[in-house]
Amino acid sequence: MxxxxxxxxxxxxxxxxxxxxxxxxxxxxxxxxxxxxxxxxxxxxxxxxxxxxxxxxxxxxxxxxxxxxxxxxxxxxxxxxxxxxxxxxxxxxxxxxxxxxxxxxxxxxxxxxxxxxxxxxxxxxxxxxxxxxxxxxxxxxxxxxxxxxxxxxxxxxxxxxxxxxxxxxxxxxxKLGKPKFKIYVNNDDVIVDVKVIISAPCGNGYNIAKHLIGNKLGEEAKKSVAKFWHSYPCLGGMHVDNELGDTPLHIGGYTHYSALEYAEIVRVEK
Known part of the structure; x- marks a missing residue:
């Protein structure tokens, strides 16, 4: 293309x-x-x-x-x-x-x-x-x-x-659009590897994937996404858009949280 x-x-x-x-x-x-x-x-x-x-x-x-x-x-x-x-x-x-x-x-x-x-x-x-x-x-x-x-x-x-x-x-x-990850975890639910299937078009998916490694699934992983999605930085607007009912910046954050929540999880041995 x-x-x-x-x-x-x-x-x-x-x-x-x-x-x-x-x-x-x-x-x-x-x-x-x-x-x-x-x-x-x-x-x-x-x-x-x-x-x-x-x-x-x-x-x-x-x-x-x-x-x-x-x-x-x-x-x-x-x-x-x-x-x-x-x-x-x-x-x-x-x-x-x-x-x-x-x-x-x-x-x-x-x-x-x-x-x-x-x-x-x-x-x-x-x-x-x-x-x-x-x-x-x-x-x-x-x-x-x-x-x-x-x-x-x-x-x-x-x-x-x-x-x-x-x-x-x-x-x-x-491989750009709504982010999608494949996450590999051990028996303790600790993330040992992450594959980016689709990244946000800014390229942030690869940054987030790297920093997810070593975190535990759940709140720990979510906090990592929040930190490294925002610090990339996200360039979404910070003013409320009437069509969205929120700011584009926040929508970008929710989109990455969703990518974590709905990621394909692959369990591997320690």
């Missing part, structure tokens, strides 16, 4: 008043893209004690990225000419992953993606200000118009299998 990534590039410009906005640059540039390229900058939790626990997995997907389009991170609140920020055509790709861009620009993407040979659009939402319900529904209508498959996970780590094959292929090929 070939990926097109569209995101924002960090600048020093700041909104002068309420008629200007900045879009997010952190998630795409410090977590998602570095994870796909398997660069060490993606995880710094262990510092100098890093053993590169990700190394036992085949996580270098840089050859699957056909193009990274970086847009500005500073805009007027409403952009009357969004097409001026976009090329007339993208490199050939299967799925466009669009992270933290201006909503007026997002609306223009389905047509260009289709004309560039794309099959689908994946738009994660890490904060309530990233994407309004109205814009999402408008983009879905555009996707239907151009026969594109689509998904709008909020937050990204809630992405799960659905009716669209291109989204399911993304999860299977890159």
């Amino acid at each position: 070939k990926l097109l990534i569209i995101c924002s590039e960090k600048s020093d410009r700041l909104p002068e008043n309420e008629f200007y906005i900045k879009t997010d640059t952190r998630f795409a540039n410090t977590k998602f893209t570095p994870h796909l390229k398997n660069t060490k900058e993606v995880c710094t939790v262990c510092g100098k004690e890093c053993t590169w626990c990700r190394g036992k997995y085949n996580l270098n997907f840089k050859d699957s990225i056909t193009q990274i389009v970086k847009l500005p991170d500073f805009y007027q609140l409403f952009e009357d000419e969004p097409l001026k920020y976009l090329p007339s055509k993208f490199e050939e790709h299967d799925l466009a992953v669009v992270i933290g861009i201006h909503q007026d620009i997002l609306v223009e993407l389905p047509r260009i993606i289709k004309e560039s040979g794309g099959k689908g659009l994946l738009v994660p939402c890490e904060g309530k200000e990233w994407l309004s319900k109205w814009t999402r529904e408008l983009v879905i209508e555009e996707c239907k118009k151009y026969n594109l498959q689509y998904s709008f996970p909020k937050p990204f780590c809630t992405l799960r299998y659905d009716k669209f094959p291109i989204i399911n292929q993304f999860i299977d090929e890159f």
Whole structure:
């Protein structure tokens, strides 16, 4: 599968008043893209004690990225000419992953993606200000118009299998979406190994898996998940989203607790 990534590039410009906005640059540039390229900058939790626990997995997907389009991170609140920020055509790709861009620009993407040979659009939402319900529904209508498959996970780590094959292929090929673990425990319920089946798209699953080892199933393991999910750090928004009834940050935490609760448990001899 070939990926097109569209995101924002960090600048020093700041909104002068309420008629200007900045879009997010952190998630795409410090977590998602570095994870796909398997660069060490993606995880710094262990510092100098890093053993590169990700190394036992085949996580270098840089050859699957056909193009990274970086847009500005500073805009007027409403952009009357969004097409001026976009090329007339993208490199050939299967799925466009669009992270933290201006909503007026997002609306223009389905047509260009289709004309560039794309099959689908994946738009994660890490904060309530990233994407309004109205814009999402408008983009879905555009996707239907151009026969594109689509998904709008909020937050990204809630992405799960659905009716669209291109989204399911993304999860299977890159092992990204709603986290899933296989946990090996001894007769004392102490975790001796953890295999990441699916990681959160930020790459946090591998960090959490490493630090689960040595903990006992139950509250001890749950406390480990809480500590290392949060300190990665999670970049989910900290403001309550009305659709979620909670913050994206908290939803990210619950999603990882759920991955622990519903993990496949394999019992091994001491």
